[in-house]
Amino acid sequence: MRVLHHYYLSSGSRFARLYLGEQNLDFLPKLEEYWQKDPAFLQLNVAGSVPVLLEDDGTVLCGAYVIAEYFDDILDEHALLSGTPAERAEVRRLFDWVAGRFEYEVVFPLIQERIIRRFTGVGMPSSTVIRTALSNLSVHLAYFNHLAEKRRWLAGQSLSIADMMLAASLSVLDYMDDMRWEEWDELKTWYVRIKSRPCFRTLLADQVVGVKPPPHYADLDF
Amino acid sequence: MRVLHHYYLSSGSRFARLYLGEQNLDFLPKLEEYWQKDPAFLQLNVAGSVPVLLEDDGTVLCGAYVIAEYFDDILDEHALLSGTPAERAEVRRLFDWVAGRFEYEVVFPLIQERIIRRFTGVGMPSSTVIRTALSNLSVHLAYFNHLAEKRRWLAGQSLSIADMMLAASLSVLDYMDDMRWEEWDELKTWYVRIKSRPCFRTLLADQVVGVKPPPHYADLDF
Numbered sequence: 237m238r239v240l241h242h243y244y245l246s247s248g249s250r251f252a253r254l255y256l257g258e259q260n261l262d263f264l265p266k267l268e269e270y271w272q273k274d275p276a277f278l279q280l281n282v283a284g285s286v287p288v289l290l291e292d293d294g295t296v297l298c299g300a301y302v303i304a305e306y307f308d309d310i311l312d313e314h315a316l317l318s319g320t321p322a323e324r325a326e327v328r329r330l331f332d333w334v335a336g337r338f339e340y341e342v343v344f345p346l347i348q349e350r351i352i353r354r355f356t357g358v359g360m361p362s363s364t365v366i367r368t369a370l371s372n373l374s375v376h377l378a379y380f381n382h383l384a385e386k387r388r389w390l391a392g393q394s395l396s397i398a399d400m401m402l403a404a405s406l407s408v409l410d411y412m413d414d415m416r417w418e419e420w421d422e423l424k425t426w427y428v429r430i431k432s433r434p435c436f437r438t439l440l441a442d443q444v445v446g447v448k449p450p451p452h453y454a455d456l457d458f
Numbered sequence: 459m460r461v462l463h464h465y466y467l468s469s470g471s472r473f474a475r476l477y478l479g480e481q482n483l484d485f486l487p488k489l490e491e492y493w494q495k496d497p498a499f500l501q502l503n504v505a506g507s508v509p510v511l512l513e514d515d516g517t518v519l520c521g522a523y524v525i526a527e528y529f530d531d532i533l534d535e536h537a538l539l540s541g542t543p544a545e546r547a548e549v550r551r552l553f554d555w556v557a558g559r560f561e562y563e564v565v566f567p568l569i570q571e572r573i574i575r576r577f578t579g580v581g582m583p584s585s586t587v588i589r590t591a592l593s594n595l596s597v598h599l600a601y602f603n604h605l606a607e608k609r610r611w612l613a614g615q616s617l618s619i620a621d622m623m624l625a626a627s628l629s630v631l632d633y634m635d636d637m638r639w640e641e642w643d644e645l646k647t648w649y650v651r652i653k654s655r656p657c658f659r660t661l662l663a664d665q666v667v668g669v670k671p672p673p674h675y676a677d678l679d680f
Contacts, residue, residue, distance in 0.1 A: 283555065295544040302550045309543040321531040322517040328524045333505065340562045379504065
């Protein structure tokens with residue numbers, strides 16, 4: 237069976253778990269503490285980042301973008317990347333926004349400073365980096381909330397990889413109790429909807445050693 | 459005719475120019491000083507980033523990834539994203555590496571600190587940020603050089619969007635004279651090969667006000 241190398245507090249990893257779950261593609265999850273730089277893992281992905289999906293035929297898929305587009309290539313149904321080329325472009329624009337800018341400006345710095353630093357023991361968390369990331373967060377959430385107000389799903393009428401990517405990223409932030417849901421009504425409604433999907437279930441059971449999620453994290457009706 | 463909103467020292471914009479040129483897709487270039495936050499431009503792309511490609515039918519394509527995948531969707535030939543699904547995954551892995559990590563860890567911070575700050579007049583360039591980016595640069599170049607040694611093109615036997623993206627990014631760094639080509643023999647051989655392609659020509663004529671490229675920048679046989 238395909239093996240997914242992932243880490244709990246990694247947006248891309250969570251995206252892969254949601255994506256594979258939603259598409260009913262079975263996989264064995266393998267927790268990867270990627271900062272340990274395990275040689276066997278670096279052989280799979282020289283970048284040393286998660287997620288990495290190892291297919292039965294030996295194909296190695298590194299990263300959320302590669303995984304999503306690979307299955308779009310090989311599956312007959314384009315379930316999570318559907319529509320005309322222009323509609324697919326809109327899905328990809330938002331996927332790229334979340335997996336790219338949002339990740340680099342918000343999620344990754346927060347995880348890096350608060351969590352990964354603790355495990356690697358290198359340096360002290362930078363309060364400037366954390367403050368900047370949290371201030372960026374509101375700007376992004378205002379736009380996502382606006383989209384959730386105007387559209388059923390992020391990119392339009394259909395559930396897509398853009399929703400999966402945003403849900404993955406926000407679930408990481410929610411685990412760290414950074415989501416002030418009361419400020420984002422429409423986004424919360426969207427999140428409740430996606431959180432209740434079967435593919436989301438395993439994410440809600442994640443437990444990172446030494447980092448306890450807030451009580452509402454696993455609550456479907458928070 | 460389609461209009462490409464671009465900026466000279468933007469890796470993604472240069473990718474779009476190379477890509478459209480290589481595919482013989484005509485376009486009108488429109489220089490966009492994106493940091494000015496022109497309302498008409500923000501209507502096209504709320505993220506305010508370049509490149510943005512406006513198609514004749516009104517379709518708006520934001521960013522290098524969206525542009526590349528859109529044309530892969532609509533063109534019969536998959537010229538720059540060719541091969542089996544696994545080979546396409548390898549192209550995308552490297553495209554993503556360059557457009558994502560390499561951009562955020564190296565190219566964007568350098569452009570931001572040295573160039574854009576000067577235009578916006580906000581704050582002083584951070585020497586820490588510049589030093590960190592330049593130190594990251596060597597790590598990435600070592601890997602790209604290794605690939606150039608083992609393969610004809612970055613992702614294998616065929617020229618691909620991964621080559622276009624890396625050539626775009628390195629040409630930005632080369633404009634700022636950050637490339638110590640003498641340290642990267644194989645990468646230089648690869649760059650000479652891609653630099654001599656017709657699509658590259660317009661990039662070599664770029665002139666940013668107040669930033670002069672080194673003499674070898676436009677030299678095909680440097």
